[in-house]
Amino acid sequence: xxxxxxxxxxxxxxxxxxxxxxxxxxxxxxxxxxxxxxxxxxxxxxxxxxxxxxxxxxxxxxxxxxxxxxxxxxxxxxxxxxxxxxxxxxxxxxxxxxxxxxxxxxxxxxxxxxxxxxxxxxxxxxxxxxxxxxxxxxxxxxxxxxxxxxxxxxxxxxxxxxxxxxxxxxxxxxxxxxxxxxxxxxxxxxxxxxxxxxxxxxxxxxxxxxxxxxxxxxxxxxxxxxxxxxxxxxxxxxxxxxxxxxxxxxxxxxxxxxxxxxxxxxxxxxxxxxxxxxxxxxxxxxxxxxxxxxxxxxxxxxxxxxxxxxxxxxxxxxxxxxxxxxxxxxxxxxxxxxxxxxxxxxxxxxxxxxxxxxxxxxxxxxxxxxxxxxxxxxxxxxxxxxxxxxxxxxxxxxxxxxxxxxxxxxxxxxxxxxxxxxxxxxxxxxxxxxxxxxxxxxxxxxxxxxxxxxxxxxxxxxxxxxxxxxxxxxxxxxxxxxxxxxxxxxxxxxxxxxxxxxxxxxxxxxxxxxxxxxxxxxxxxxxxxxxxxxxxxxxxxxxxxxxxxxxxxxxxxxxxxxxxxxxxxxxxxxxxxxxxxxxxxxxxxxxxxxxxxxxxxxxxxxxxxxxxxxxxxxxxxxxxxxx
Ligand code: GP9
Ligand code: MN
Numbered sequence: 001x002x003x004x005x006x007x008x009x010x011x012x013x014x015x016x017x018x019x020x021x022x023x024x025x026x027x028x029x030x031x032x033x034x035x036x037x038x039x040x041x042x043x044x045x046x047x048x049x050x051x052x053x054x055x056x057x058x059x060x061x062x063x064x065x066x067x068x069x070x071x072x073x074x075x076x077x078x079x080x081x082x083x084x085x086x087x088x089x090x091x092x093x094x095x096x097x098x099x100x101x102x103x104x105x106x107x108x109x110x111x112x113x114x115x116x117x118x119x120x121x122x123x124x125x126x127x128x129x130x131x132x133x134x135x136x137x138x139x140x141x142x143x144x145x146x147x148x149x150x151x152x153x154x155x156x157x158x159x160x161x162x163x164x165x166x167x168x169x170x171x172x173x174x175x176x177x178x179x180x181x182x183x184x185x186x187x188x189x190x191x192x193x194x195x196x197x198x199x200x201x202x203x204x205x206x207x208x209x210x211x212x213x214x215x216x217x218x219x220x221x222x223x224x225x226x227x228x229x230x231x232x233x234x235x236x237x238x239x240x241x242x243x244x245x246x247x248x249x250x251x252x253x254x255x256x257x258x259x260x261x262x263x264x265x266x267x268x269x270x271x272x273x274x275x276x277x278x279x280x281x282x283x284x285x286x287x288x289x290x291x292x293x294x295x296x297x298x299x300x301x302x303x304x305x306x307x308x309x310x311x312x313x314x315x316x317x318x319x320x321x322x323x324x325x326x327x328x329x330x331x332x333x334x335x336x337x338x339x340x341x342x343x344x345x346x347x348x349x350x351x352x353x354x355x356x357x358x359x360x361x362x363x364x365x366x367x368x369x370x371x372x373x374x375x376x377x378x379x380x381x382x383x384x385x386x387x388x389x390x391x392x393x394x395x396x397x398x399x400x401x402x403x404x405x406x407x408x409x410x411x412x413x414x415x416x417x418x419x420x421x422x423x424x425x426x427x428x429x430x431x432x433x434x435x436x437x438x439x440x441x442x443x444x445x446x447x448x449x450x451x452x453x454x455x456x457x458x459x460x461x462x463x464x465x466x467x468x469x470x471x472x473x474x475x476x477x478x479x480x481x482x483x484x485x486x487x488x489x490x491x492x493x494x495x496x497x498x499x500x501x502x503x504x505x506x507x508x509x510x511x512x513x514x515x516x517x518x519x520x521x522x523x524x525x526x527x528x529x530x531x532x533x534x535x536x537x538x539x540x541x542x543x544x545x546x547x548x549x550x551x552x553x554x555x556x557x558x559x560x561x562x563x564x565x566x567x568x569x570x571x572x573x574x575x576x577x578x579x580x581x582x583x584x585x586x587x588x589x590x591x592x593x594x595x596x597x598x599x600x601x602x603x604x605x606x607x608x609x610x611x612x613x614x615x616x617x618x619x620x621x622x623x624x625x626x627x
Pocket of ligand 1: 307308309310355357358361362421424
């Protein structure tokens with residue numbers, strides 16, 4: 001279509017398109033290609049050298065995707081064609097901006113399940129967090145918009161070339177066929193399904209545009225074409241899975257039987273701040289003190305996905321994995337779950353979920369019912385008398401802990417699940433907090449985080465003192481853990497500098513840990529247990545200490561397991577021996593970081609990753625529901 005050049009009505013023509021129109025299409029095309037390229041590298045999904053074979057594969061697939069999209073636009077009427085191209089360019093630009101910010105916080109692309117909570121999650125309370133992720137260099141996304149608008153106005157004024165229907169269909173088909181060929185050629189070289197499906201792997205290999213298509217395809221397959229209810233095969237698989245679980249020993253069984261259970265999930269508390277000092281000052285003096293009197297697990301990974309805080313709550317209260325995409329709290333609040341609160345209730349405990357924020361956030365009001373909590377104490381029940389963290393309007397952890405203890409009926413056995421909030425990303429609130437001096441890191445992202453962690457630690461100290469005053473400290477099983485990361489990957493350099501280590505994927509993976517502290521008199525208090533585990537192991541570990549079984553937990557009892565391992569939601573696996581990175585399908589020695597031959601571990605890995613499949617089946621098919 002671009003082969004002959006002649007003048008018609010004072011316009012330079014290329015075939016039947018005006019030269020201006022052709023240049024405009026090309027500019028839109030190139031602009032989106034550059035933005036896609038920028039996305040892949042700013043998210044660190046793709047790494048230098050820019051034109052390595054895997055990056056060329058990704059670029060070819062992105063090129064193919066754009067040709068397919070353009071092919072469809074070509075079919076639009078002559079009058080509207082150029083406007084349609086502009087709209088298409090604009091939608092893709094907005095999508096890429098949204099994808100970039102979303103990725104920096106959630107490590108994934110925006111998918112249909114994610115859109116389920118877009119109204120609450122992205123547009124309301126976390127505005128501050130989301131905008132803080134925008135970087136000056138991201139202006140690359142919008143700088144050309146005025147030029148494109150000017151071009152659109154000019155071309156529309158001067159008139160466009162007229163393609164007859166036959167030529168339009170031909171041009172469209174040509175574009176689609178070339179695009180699909182490029183896509184097929186690249187996707188056939190990418191084994192998307194090997195092991196757990198991982199959207200980031202698809203994004204890395206075939207580009208962000210194609211990964212949206214892939215995610216939507218999967219969503220439709222899973223939701224429209226999947227039969228409801230368990231198939232016989234799936235039922236058998238679940239039976240085999242749960243039937244084959246065996247404990248290695250029976251240590252500490254029932255040591256805290258009949259005692260209260262207090263679980264605190266600490267916002268963004270990562271393991272690396274524990275026992276760390278800046279110029280001699282402890283970042284978390286109260287937690288460090290508690291650790292000396294407790295059993296401390298220092299090798300516990302967070303396993304959250306699109307549901308972030310709510311996923312951590314789900315992991316520790318059900319010992320299932322969070323949903324593949326989006327938040328299980330938002331998508332599956334009507335399922336039947338075997339849960340920690342239900343198990344406690346069966347034993348006569350009153351169960352409380354406590355969080356000083358809006359009850360509808362993360363759909364907690366619905367989900368806490370499904371998990372079986374008797375009482376949900378939310379922002380509506382607290383007196384909003386003190387504020388700290390986030391955007392300055394959230395109830396402070398200090399007030400939250402103080403008021404929470406007043407709301408628990410301690411005359412009867414209880415399980416209280418407390419979820420803190422003050423140390424929430426982006427931590428700017430603590431920039432001027434002068435109770436902790438972050439030294440050379442003052443004013444930096446890490447410095448602000450450390451101050452937030454120090455504030456959270458101070459409130460935890462007050463809480464523990466209060467428990468002691470009320471005689472609850474030695475009379476309760478106390479469990480504390482962090483919910484998820486505080487430092488997104490795009491800030492990895494700052495963290496590495498702070499910790500004085502050099503970056504590698506294995507080192508980064510090893511930093512994705514949260515502290516897990518268990519306190520009860522008679523435990524191995526003062527000891528550090530380094531078995532590899534995750535938040536999914538919290539429920540079975542607690543159950544053992546309280547003296548009951550968890551026949552439907554996927555996690556393991558950390559006090560009675562031989563080998564440590566954790567499966568992350570993206571299909572990566574970390575064990576006491578190695579790190580399998582499912583984003584690149586490579587395996588490394590956990591200590592030295594040296595590459596290993598992953599084929600030697602294939603069988604073992606398949607067994608671990610099967611847990612994701614089992615959990616997804618349970619959740620997607622509501623498999624525990626009896627009726
Ligand atoms: C809000 C809080 C924050 O209630 O739990 O959630 P997050 O943004 O960390 O997922
Ligand atoms: Mn959180």
